[in-house]
Amino acid sequence: MTTTSIPIPKLMDSRIRSSKANWLLVSHGNRNMFFFNPISNDIIELPDLQEEYENICVWTFSCPPDSSSSACFVVGFDYLGNPPDVCIIKVGETNWKFHNLNNPADRYKCFFLTGCNSPIFFKNNIVYVLGDKGNLGILTINENSIPSWKFYGKSFLRRRLNSIQYVYTAEDVDNEGMLAVFLSHHEGKVEVWRYKMNGEVLEREKITSLDNKTMFVSSVGSCLKTCIAPGLENKIYFSMFHNNKGVFYCLVNRKYYSFDYLRIKAYSSPNIFNLVRPTSCIWIESEND
Known part of the structure; x- marks a missing residue:
């Protein structure tokens, strides 16, 4: 583990x-x-947001803001909205656009955001947003018109919802969908669910393997990567630490390990009781990776 000071x-x-x-x-x-x-x-x-937009606290963006191949959209969601109000700007514009998208006639009358703060922005200007009941909201951004919501999926059972403490989401490129990692309140039990649209039907299933993939998760951005070395598959790297050592979860063994897991006295545990979770922590993914 290294520490870097950036004097900015x-x-x-x-x-x-x-x-x-x-x-x-x-x-x-x-x-x-x-x-x-x-x-x-x-x-x-x-540009600065207007004062009345201060409830916007869940954010995502479409691509690197210096991209020359496509426009970068920045989207914010009102955490308390039902459905969430949306604030959008395209990089280079001078004003934010705020949209109240509540539709009383919509048959889905209850969609709130979860504690997950990382919506998934797909290349075709649609955003997957996980609801607080395990359902899915899809926001379609239309550059020259008002964005629109659609909502899919039934709620999880109350018992399952009550057990969830942390949620992380990442784009599942190969399956054209999203993976959601749920951590339970106490032991930190890990469940991984795949969300994929089949036409207008949401296919949602619990999975027990990432195949040859590795996940890197944090509350502000997660990614799913193809393994580049043997032994990295089916592992989820969390923004959590044990004695200043990073921690990952093995889906095969259902245990947490520290990065020095090959040592004789390295940390391993089926729960998260002795782990530290920083307030803010990210994984940086190079465009060339």
């Missing part, structure tokens, strides 16, 4: 809101938003 005054008291590739969406308070690249130290400013 603008980062003082800032908060990471979302991450993609090697870019972070960062804020001061709830209104001042900007992008930061921790590799190049580049900063891209965004």
Whole structure:
């Protein structure tokens, strides 16, 4: 484990809101938003949000803001909205657009966000958002018109919902869907569910294997990667620590291990009782990886 100090005054008291590739969406308070690249130290400013938008606290963005191949959209969601109100800007524009998308006639009358703060932005300008009952909201962004919500899936049983403490989501590129990792309140039991749309039907299933993939998860951005070395498959790397050592979960053995797991006295446990979870922690994914 290494510690790096980056002497950039603008980062003082800032908060990471979302991450993609090697870019972070960062804020001061709830209104001042900007992008930061921790590799190049580049900063891209965004217009300040208006005061009435301060309830917007769940964020994502479509692609690196310096991308030359496509426009970068930044999207924020009102945590308390039902369904969530949406705030959108395209990088380069000077004003945010706020949309109240509540439709009383919608047959899905109850969709709130979960404690998961990392919606998944797909390439075709749709965003997967996990609801607080395990259902799925899909926001379609139309550049020249109002965005629109659609909602899919039945609620999980109350007993399952009551056991969930943390939720992490990542794009599942090969299956054209999303993976959701659920951690239970006490022991930290791990469940992985795949969400995939088949036409207008949500296919939602619990899975026990990532095949030849590895997951890296945090509350502001997660990714699913193909293994580059034997022994990395079916493992979920969390933003948690034991004695300053990073921790991963093995889906095969159903245990947590520290990164030095090959040592004789390395940490292993079926629960998270002795683990530390930082307030803010991210994985940085290079565009070339």
